[in-house]
Every structure is written in C-alpha cells, then in structure tokens.
Amino acid sequence: MIIEFGHFCLVLAFVVAVVQTSLPLWGAHRGDARLMAVGDPAAVIQFLLIAASFAALTYGFVTSDFSLKLVVENSHTDKPMLYKVAGVWGNHEGSLLLWVLILAGFGACATWFGGNLPARLKARVLAVQGSIGVAFMAFMLWTSNPFLRLENPPMNGHDLNPLLQDPGLAFHPPFLYLGYVGLSMSFSFAIAALLEGRVDAAWGRWVRPWTLAAWIFLTIGIAMGSWWAYYELGWGGFWFWDPVENASFMPWLISAALLHSAIVVEKRESLKAWTILLAILAFGFSLTGTFIVRSGVITSVHAFANDPARGVVILGILGVFMGGALTLFAFRASVLEAKGVFAVISRETALVANNLLLAVAAFVVFTGTIWPLIAELVFARKLSVGPPFFDAAFTPFMVGLAVILPVGAMLPWKRAEIGRAMRPLRGALVLALAVGLLVYAVQTGRSALGPVGAALGAWVVSGALVDLWQRLGRGAISARLGRLTRLPRADLGKMLAHSGMGVTIFAVAAMTAWVTEDIRTVKIGESFALGRYDVTLLAVNSVQGPNYSSVMADMRVSAGGAQVALLHPEKRIYPVAGMPTTEAAIDLGVFRDLYLVIGDAQDDGGFAVRSYIKPFANWIWGGALLMALGGLVSLSDRRFRVAAGARKAAALPLAAE
Amino acid sequence: MMRGALLALLLSASPAFAVQPDEILSDPGLEARARAISQNLRCPVCQGEDIDDSNAPISRDLRLAVRARLVAGDSDAQVVDYVVARYGEFVLFKPRVDGSSLILWLAGPAMLLAGAAIALAMTRRRAGAAEAESLSAADKARLEALMKK
Numbered sequence: 053m054i055i056e057f058g059h060f061c062l063v064l065a066f067v068v069a070v071v072q073t074s075l076p077l078w079g080a081h082r083g084d085a086r087l088m089a090v091g092d093p094a095a096v097i098q099f100l101l102i103a104a105s106f107a108a109l110t111y112g113f114v115t116s117d118f119s120l121k122l123v124v125e126n127s128h129t130d131k132p133m134l135y136k137v138a139g140v141w142g143n144h145e146g147s148l149l150l151w152v153l154i155l156a157g158f159g160a161c162a163t164w165f166g167g168n169l170p171a172r173l174k175a176r177v178l179a180v181q182g183s184i185g186v187a188f189m190a191f192m193l194w195t196s197n198p199f200l201r202l203e204n205p206p207m208n209g210h211d212l213n214p215l216l217q218d219p220g221l222a223f224h225p226p227f228l229y230l231g232y233v234g235l236s237m238s239f240s241f242a243i244a245a246l247l248e249g250r251v252d253a254a255w256g257r258w259v260r261p262w263t264l265a266a267w268i269f270l271t272i273g274i275a276m277g278s279w280w281a282y283y284e285l286g287w288g289g290f291w292f293w294d295p296v297e298n299a300s301f302m303p304w305l306i307s308a309a310l311l312h313s314a315i316v317v318e319k320r321e322s323l324k325a326w327t328i329l330l331a332i333l334a335f336g337f338s339l340t341g342t343f344i345v346r347s348g349v350i351t352s353v354h355a356f357a358n359d360p361a362r363g364v365v366i367l368g369i370l371g372v373f374m375g376g377a378l379t380l381f382a383f384r385a386s387v388l389e390a391k392g393v394f395a396v397i398s399r400e401t402a403l404v405a406n407n408l409l410l411a412v413a414a415f416v417v418f419t420g421t422i423w424p425l426i427a428e429l430v431f432a433r434k435l436s437v438g439p440p441f442f443d444a445a446f447t448p449f450m451v452g453l454a455v456i457l458p459v460g461a462m463l464p465w466k467r468a469e470i471g472r473a474m475r476p477l478r479g480a481l482v483l484a485l486a487v488g489l490l491v492y493a494v495q496t497g498r499s500a501l502g503p504v505g506a507a508l509g510a511w512v513v514s515g516a517l518v519d520l521w522q523r524l525g526r527g528a529i530s531a532r533l534g535r536l537t538r539l540p541r542a543d544l545g546k547m548l549a550h551s552g553m554g555v556t557i558f559a560v561a562a563m564t565a566w567v568t569e570d571i572r573t574v575k576i577g578e579s580f581a582l583g584r585y586d587v588t589l590l591a592v593n594s595v596q597g598p599n600y601s602s603v604m605a606d607m608r609v610s611a612g613g614a615q616v617a618l619l620h621p622e623k624r625i626y627p628v629a630g631m632p633t634t635e636a637a638i639d640l641g642v643f644r645d646l647y648l649v650i651g652d653a654q655d656d657g658g659f660a661v662r663s664y665i666k667p668f669a670n671w672i673w674g675g676a677l678l679m680a681l682g683g684l685v686s687l688s689d690r691r692f693r694v695a696a697g698a699r700k701a702a703a704l705p706l707a708a709e
Numbered sequence: 710m711m712r713g714a715l716l717a718l719l720l721s722a723s724p725a726f727a728v729q730p731d732e733i734l735s736d737p738g739l740e741a742r743a744r745a746i747s748q749n750l751r752c753p754v755c756q757g758e759d760i761d762d763s764n765a766p767i768s769r770d771l772r773l774a775v776r777a778r779l780v781a782g783d784s785d786a787q788v789v790d791y792v793v794a795r796y797g798e799f800v801l802f803k804p805r806v807d808g809s810s811l812i813l814w815l816a817g818p819a820m821l822l823a824g825a826a827i828a829l830a831m832t833r834r835r836a837g838a839a840e841a842e843s844l845s846a847a848d849k850a851r852l853e854a855l856m857k858k
Contacts, residue, residue, distance in 0.1 A: 287727065287762060294757055393835050401832060408824045416817035423804075423813045431809040436751045438759065438802025445817055573730040651729075660730050 055120060058108020059199035062149075065101035065156070066189040068094050072159075072182030076175035080247070088171050091178035092163045098185060099160035102153045106140075109149060109198055113140050119205040122146060122198050128211040128628055130599040138222035139212045144346060144362075145198035147225060151342075152188050154226075154233040158262075159185070162237065169258065176244035177237075184236050187369045195362050211628035214600065220280040228273030228300055232338040234266025235303055238310060239335035239377070242328045246380050249387045251328065256318030259331065261692045263314060267307045268683040274300050275676035283636055288647045288664055290563075290672060293442040298421045299341030305414035306334040309407040316403050320392035320465060323400070325385040326407070332377045337414065339370045344421070395467040402460025406453065413449040420445065454508040454557055457550060458515020462522065480518050484511035495566070505561020512554030520547040545686025552678025559671030568665040573658040583665045585646065586610050592650070592659060600626045602635075605650040605659065609639065621650040645669040727762050729769065734776055743776050746788055750775070751800045759802060 072094035079087025112120045113136050116129050126143045127136055141147040159181040166174050192198070216222075241259040245251045277297065282290040291297065310330040316323040343366045394400035420437045427433040458480060462473045474481075488507030495502050523543050524532035568583045579588040590606040602624040609616045619637035626633070639646040644667045651660030728747075734740040747761035752768045760768040760775075771792065778788045792800055804810040 289762070292757070390835070394832065396829070396832050401828075404828050404832070408821065408828060412817055412821045412824060415820055419813060419816045427804075427809060427813075433809065434797060434799045435804050435810070436757075436799055436802050437804060437813070438749075438751060438757065440749050440803035441813075444803065445814065449817070449821075571728055571730055571733060654730070662727075 054108050054111050055117065055199055055201070058105040058112075059197075061101045061105040061108070062189065062199070063193065065098050065105065065152075066186065066193060068098045068101060069156075069182045069185040069189060072098060073179050073186055076182075077179035080172045080175040080179070083172075085171060088175035091175045091182075094182065095156070095159040095163045095178050098182070099153075099156040102149070102156045106149055106153045109146060110137060110140050113137065113146075116209065118207070118209060119201050120198075121200045121202050124202060124206055124209045126212050127209040128599060129208055130628075131212065131217070132598055134219065134222055135212055135217045138216070141225050141229075142212050142216050145192070145196045147229070148188065148192050148196055149198055150226065151229055151233060152185055152192065154229050155181070155185050155188065155236055158234060158237050162240075166258075173244050173248060173255075176247050177240045180240035180243045181236060184240075184373070187372070191362075191365050191369065195365055208628075211599065211626065214624070214626035214629050214631050214633050217599075217626075218280060218284055220276055220284075224273060224276040224280060226273075227269050227276060231266050231268075231270030231273050231307075232300075232303060232341060234262060234269055235307055235331075235335045235338050237262035238266065238307070238331040239373075242331035243377055243380065245328060245388075246377075246384045249384060251317065251324040251388050253318050253321055256314050256316075256321075256327070257691065260311065260314045260318060261687055263307055263310050263331070263334075264683050264687050267304070267311055268680045268687070270300065270304045270307065271676055271680040271683065274304060275673045275680070278676075279673050282669070283638055284633070287649065287662060288567075288636065288645075288666055288669075290669075293420075293439045295344050295421050296341075298417050299337075299344045302337040302414045302417050302421075303334055303341060305410050305417070306330060306337055309410035309414075310334050312403050312406050312410075316392075316400055320394065320400060322390040322392040322394060323404070323407075324388040324390055325381075328385065328388065329381060330407070330411070332374070332381060333411075336370070336374045336377075337418070339366070339373065340418075343367055343370055392466070394465070397463070397470060398468045399460065399463040399465045402456065402463050405456055406460060409449045409453045409456075413446055413453075416445050416449065417442065450557065451504070451508065454512050454554070457512055457553070458519065461515065461519050461546070461550065476518050476522055477515060480511060480514035483514050484508070499565050501561050502565035505558050505565065509554045509558025509561070512557065513551045516547045516550035516554065519550075520544070540691070541689040542686045542691070545682045545684070545689070547682070548685055549679045549682025552675045552680075552682055554675070555671055555678060556675030559668045559675055562668040563666050563672065566667045570661075570663045572661060573654045573656065574661045575656070575658040578658070582609075582646075582663050584611055585616065585665070587648070587661075587663055589659065589661065595622070597624065599628065600624045603650065605648075605661075607637070607648055607650075607661075609646055609648075617646060619646070619648050621648045623650055640670060642670070643667060727764060727768075728772065732769070732772055732776065734780065739776070739779050742785060743772070743779055746775055746779075746785055747772055749802050750789070750792055751802050753796050753800060 072091055075087045076089075076091035076094075079085070079090070109122075111117075112123050113127055114133070116123065116127060116136070118124050122143060122145050123139075126146070127139045131139070135142075139146070141150040159178060162169075162174065162177055162181065166177070169177070238259055241255070241262065245255055274297075277300070278290045281292065282288055285292075310327065313323050313327040313330055317327050343363060346362055346366060392400070420442055423437045424435060427435050458477055459470065459473055462477065463470075464473070484507045487510040488503045491506040492503040520539075520543065521532070523539060524535045526532075570580070570582050572580060574580060574589045576589055576591060579586050581587075586609070588608045588610070590608055592603060592605045595602045595604045602622045604620050604622045607619045607621065609619060617639035619639055621637040622635040624633050624635055625631070634649055634651075637648045644665050647664040647666055647669075649662040651662065653659055728744075734743060744761060748759050750760045750771065752758045752760050752763035752765050752771075754765050754767055755763050758765075758768075760771045775788055775792065778791055783791065789801070798805065804813060806814050
C-alpha cells in the first residue's frame with residue numbers, strides 16, 4: 053500500500069511539474085501576477101510529493117519488500133541497515149528518484165530563499181526548473197519506474213554490488229547529485245535571464261550562491277569518490293580518468309569557471325554572455341554525465357543500467373535542453389551588452405584566462421572521454437583513451453592555471469600593471485623557486501613531477517596568503533590581524549579555496565612521484581623492509597562478516613624496533629553477489645599513508661603481499677576539503693544575504709540601452 | 710577443519726592479484742620498464758583497467774609476455790609494437806599521435822589558441838571602443854564645472 057502511495061505521489065508530482073512549467077511561464081510572458089504566483093506553491097508541493105515518494109521507496113528497502121522488483125535486484129535481508137538505505141540510490145531507478153528529489157528541492161529552495169527576486173524572474177526560474185523535472189519524471193515513469201511490483205516475489209534479494217557496500221560510497225552519490233543537480237539552478241537562472249533579456253550585477257549576485265553551493269557539493273562528492281577509490285578499488289590509485297569520474301569532473305571544471313566569471317558580472321557588469329553560456333554548459337555537462345553513466349555507450353567500471361534504449365531518451369533530453377538553450381542564447385546573447393570596459397591587463401582579463409584554461413581543460417577531458425566512440429563511428433578505429441593521455445593532455449592547463457592564479461588574484465580591476473601586482477608576490481615567488489630547487493636536490497631520481505608540484509603548490513598557497521595579507525591594509529602586524537575578522541567572508545573564502553587548490557596540486561604530484569611500492573611473497577612470521585619501516589606478517593585468519601566471509605591478515609609495521617601500527621588487510625567474498633573484494637589496511641599519517649594489501653596464498657605456503665608508502669596522500673583530499681570550506685565561507689558572505697535583492701530601481705532593462 | 714576448508718575455498722575462488730610476486734623480474738631496471746609499459750597497456754577484456762592493475766588471466770599472460778620480450782632484449786617501443794600487433798591499438802591507453810588521432814591530441818591546444826585569440830581581440834576592441842567613447846569636449850567642460858562646485 054505504501055509503495056502504491058509512493059508511486060501515486062510520483063505521478064502527481066509529474067502533473068504538478070507540468071503545471072509549474074506552463075502557468076508561470078505564460079504568466080511571465082503576459083505579465084499576469086496570478087499565473088506567475090502559481091510557481092511558488094507548485095515548487096513546494098512538487099518537492100513534498102517527491103519526498104513522500106522517496107520515503108515510500110526507502111520504506112520498501114528498509115523492510116526488504118521483495119515484491120518490489122528494485123528491492124529484489126539490489127537488496128538482501130542480511131545487508132546492514134546503512135546499505136539497505138544507501139541501496140535506494142545504488143541503482144539506476146532509485147538514483148533517478150534521488151535526482152528528481154534534489155531537483156525539486158532546489159526548486160523549493162528558490163521559493164523559500166528567493167523572496168527578494170523580482171516576480172517575473174522567479175516565475176521563469178521556477179518554470180525552467182519545473183520543465184527539467186517534467187522531463188526526468190516522464191523518463192522515470194515510462195522507462196525506469198522504481199515502483200514496479202513482481203507477481204511472484206522471491207524469498208530473498210540479489211544484494212547490492214559489494215564494492216558499493218562502503219560508508220564512503222553510501223554518501224558519495226547524494227553529494228555528487230546535489231552538485232550535478234544544483235547546476236540546474238544556474239541553468240534556470242541563465243534561461244530566465246535570456247528570456248528577460250537582462251543580465252546585471254544583481255543577477256550575478258543571485259546566481260552565484262547557487263553555483264557556489266553546487267560547486268561545493270561537487271567538490272565534496274568528487275573528493276569522497278576519489279577517497280573511496282583510494283582505499284577500496286585497487287592499489288591506492290585515487291583517480292583513474294574513468295568516463296564516470298570524468299563525467300563528474302567536467303561539470304566541476306565548468307562550474308569553477310562559472311563561479312569566477314559570475315564575479316565579473318557582479319562587480320563589473322562584463323562577460324555577461326560568456327557567463328550565461330557557461331551556466332548553460334555546466335548543466336549540459338551534468339546531463340552529459342548522466343547520459344554517460346546510464347547509457348552504457350562508454351564502458352566504465354561504475355556504469356549501471358547499461359541500457360541503450362534509456363540512453364537514447366537521456367540523449368533526447370540532453371538534445372532538447374541544450375539545443376533549446378543554445379538556440380535561445382544565439383538569438384538573445386546580443387542583447388546582453390557589457391557595460392564595464394577593461395584593459396588588456398586587468399583582473400577581468402586574468403579571470404578570462406582562468407575561464408579559458410578551465411573551459412579548455414574541461415573540453416580536453418570531454419574529447420578524451422568520447423573519443424573512443426567517435427574514432428569507432430567515424431574513423432572505424434577501435435582505440436582506447438586512458439590515464440596516460442589525460443595526464444599528458446590535461447596537466448599543462450592546470451599548471452598554467454596555477455602559474456597565473458596568484459598574480460591574477462592580486463591584479464586590480466579595470467586596468468593593471470603586472471609589475472606592480474608582482475611586487476608583493478616577490479617573496480612568494482622566491483619561496484616557490486627555493487622549495488622547487490630544494491626538493492629537486494633532495495629527491496632521488498630525476499622526475500620533474502615532484503619539484504614542479506612542490507614549487508607550484510608553494511607558489512599558490514603563499515600567493516593566497518600574500519593576497520589576504522594585502523587585503524588587511526597597511527600598518528603594524530597587530531593592526532592588520534585586528535582587521536582579519538572584519539574582512540569580507542568572500543576574501544577569506546578566496547584565500548582558503550586557492551590554498552586548497554595549491555595543496556591538492558602539491559599532494560597529487562608528491563604522491564605520484566614519491567610512492568614506494570613493494571610486491572612479494574611473505575610467509576607467516578616473516579618480515580621485510582619497506583622504506584624505513586619493517587613489515588611482519590603475523591597471522592592469516594578467516595573471519596565471518598554479516599554478509600561476507602573474509603581472509604584477514606594481521607600485519608605489524610614497525611620502525612626502529614618500535615611498533616607503528618597493527619594492520620588488518622582483508623580479502624572478502626560476498627557469496628550472494630559472488631564477488632570478491634580486497635580491503636586494503638591503511639595507517640593514516642600526516643606525511644605518509646602505509647597501505648597494505650593481502651593477496652592469494654602461494655604454492656610455497658606464503659601469501660602475496662603488496663605494500664606501499666604513499667607520501668602526502670591525505671593532502672589530496674585535505675586540499676579538496678579546503679576548497680569546499682573556502683566555498684562555504686564565501687557562501688556565508690554578507691552581500692548574498694543583505695544586499696542580494698538590491699537590484700537598483702533605476703537600472704533600466706538592458707534591451708533599452 | 711571447517712575453517713581450513715573455508716579458507717581454501719575463499720582463496721581458490723579469489724581471482725589473481727594484479728602483478729604477482731612470481732612475475733617480477735630479478736633485474737630492477739627491466740622490472741621498472743615492464744611496469745611502466747604495463748601501465749600504458751589496457752587489459753583487452755576488462756573495463757578500462759591497465760594490465761598492471763588487472764586481475765584477469767589474460768592480463769597476467771600479457772605481463773609475462775612483456776617481461777619475456779624485455780628479457781629477450783627488445784626496446785620499450787618494440788615490446789609495445791609486439792602487443793599492438795596481436796591485440797590492435799585498442800590496448801594502447803595513450804593513442805598514437807598519428808592520422809585521425811591527431812584531432813584528439815590537437816583539440817585542446819587548438820581550442821586554447823582560438824579562445825585566447827578571440828578573447829584578446831574582443832578585449833582590444835572593447836578597450837578601443839572605450840577610448841573612443843571617452844568624454845567629449847562639452848562633457849569635460851561640464852565635469853570641470855561640477856568638480857569646482
């Protein structure tokens with residue numbers, strides 16, 4: 053009964069979304085305030101209905117209702133409760149329901165927090181948001197319905213993919229979806245602005261918090277996914293340039309560009325058309341990601357629901373929304389004339405360069421991801437594009453970005469001199485070069501990766517600190533520090549996010565360049581040296597988990613005779629899914645992770661053991677968290693709360709200028 | 710007894726283990742080259758894994774083949790050619806810079822150059838327009854009058 057109620061709510065939500073799309077849009081066109089006002093309650097009701105529907109499906113999973121096809125295929129009575137709940141979105145249909153729930157949630161937020169938006173703009177935003185809901189709910193109801201019943205329910209389910217039974221992964225998809233779908237708000241604002249024919253500083257200020265929120269969620273989601281890959285998937289790799297990873301990375305890059313160009317719109321009323329285009333593209337890449345994950349056109353380790361028929365529908369949705377938006381853009385972009393002018397050397401141009409590098413980097417990732425498909429269809433070549441290509445083709449753009457970042461961040465608006473902006477950065481530059489040279493001198497081997505990464509990291513982090521220091525004005529150190537609390541949060545956020553970027557750049561280079569690896573056969577009781585550590589295999593036992601059996605090793609790591617850690621790497625087998633997984637044991641450290649993996653028994657009675665020292669591993673995700681924290685601090689900036697509605701009454705529509 | 714049997718079952722059911730200890734060459738230089746080559750070769754039956762990380766039996770065969778060629782004195786390029794001759798360019802994770810793959814390799818740099826050229830041209834034009842739009846004589850006189858107030 054509850055399941056049918058959930059199903060019914062979803063159908064109702066679809067109908068409400070149709071209303072939310074049509075009436076406010078028509079009202080905004082006609083200037084009819086009553087029709088426009090329909091958008092607000094519709095957005096809230098749509099959200100509540102989908103929430104009820106989602107709750108019903110969750111109920112089905114929690115109570116292991118095996119009359120539901122989806123529960124049978126993705127759950128099992130023995131599964132821990134956390135994964136029963138996470139199982140709701142660990143599959144195609146359920147994750148789509150989460151997708152539309154978040155979509156409607158953002159629509160409702162536009163109602164709840166959008167009190168100061170002009171009625172017409174808000175009506176249009178809600179209508180566009182509703183139309184995305186219409187498309188995805190139609191897709192669900194007609195091709196991917198999560199509420200289908202089985203005529204003959206089996207006694208038990210097929211279990212969730214064991215790789216996905218992990219706390220990190222349980223919360224990775226919701227964050228990622230909050231990011232993906234959050235970009236729909238930027239998209240809706242962009243379309244509404246195109247329909248209005250007006251983009252001004254106030255618009256920039258309204259759209260930025262949504263983009264910022266989406267970007268924060270994406271950052272956290274990607275970091276969680278990468279952390280999960282690090283400890284679960286294999287031998288401690290954190291990024292595989294897998295199509296699905298790329299699908300989340302492209303919107304991240306574009307939304308990072310959008311964040312920066314929205315600043316130019318807000319502060320200088322320039323780069324308007326470009327910002328609108330980025331907002332459209334950011335959501336376009338989100339939809340492309342959805343297509344890549346769910347169509348199975350591009351093979352990937354994480355792809356689920358590899359159903360070409362569904363892929364065609366998503367491609368259709370992508371085509372309609374992107375085709376429509378870009379056509380509208382082509383017709384209306386000329387209306388959005390820029391007001392603020394700037395010289396060739398200025399903060400604006402630095403942000404243009406940032407946008408260019410981020411957009412081209414996203415484009416390189418996109419080309420690499422779809423190239424196997426194009427090569428096969430167009431050139432009849434069956435080839436692969438993998439990590440070595442992306443490392444070679446993508447990295448230069450990030451290096452370029454890191455080189456210009458500290459300078460660009462300090463340039464004044466409108467007109468600037470590089471020399472003058474560089475003066476306070478001389479110390480940072482010297483420091484970065486010194487760090488690079490020092491690392492080059494100390495490291496063994498001749499790889500440029502370590503020194504370059506260290507120099508860039510030091511440059512970006514110290515540059516961000518110098519920038520903040522300059523913002524504190526002149527005077528004694530105590531006077532400057534006294535002003536720290538009164539600084540706009542946006543400046544603090546900028547420093548944190550940029551430092552995070554520097555930290556991540558350094559950590560990626562350091563871990564890749566200086567990893568120590570050891571593969572060998574070890575007998576029980578035997579020791580071996582790993583870098584400055586000694587590793588001993590003490591015992592190997594079999595252990596029974598709730599829904600798996602496991603071979604668990606006890607391994608002692610010591611340095612200079614003193615025990616550093618006692619680790620328990622495992623090899624698990626999940627009998628229901630018939631799938632083995634390796635569970636690495638990791639001793640987390642500030643400057644290094646010890647990473648141990650136990651493998652098969654060998655003929656001589658020993659076990660295959662892989663062990664690694666991964667330097668600065670945690671700094672990769674630490675940097676990502678710093679970026680997200682910077683975003684969060686920036687999001688709390690006063691101007692988004694206080695002056696958000698301050699579109700000047702005197703400002704004329706752009707069309708009239 | 711029961712536990713031992715379970716242990717044996719688990720171990721036999723588990724797949725191979727990427728690079729196995731018995732595959733490793735005694736010469737560290739050759740081994741390092743073998744690892745570097747394997748990381749650029751795709752496992753023909755897996756989904757996007759290189760043969761160095763892959764658990765598939767065919768990957769083990771390929772790893773052994775790569776090492777055998779290296780021991781026989783092949784250069785890195787010859788080893789890669791050897792594998793490509795048997796499995797096609799599908800196994801190369803880094804497409805060769807030739808023919809239609811040139812598009813893939815040049816797409817990024819080309820877009821960067823085009824984007825930079827467009828951005829520069831637009832900035833120049835707009836900055837130029839701003840100069841031209843600067844104050845007329847009448848406006849200047851009015852501004853001065855206002856400033857004196």
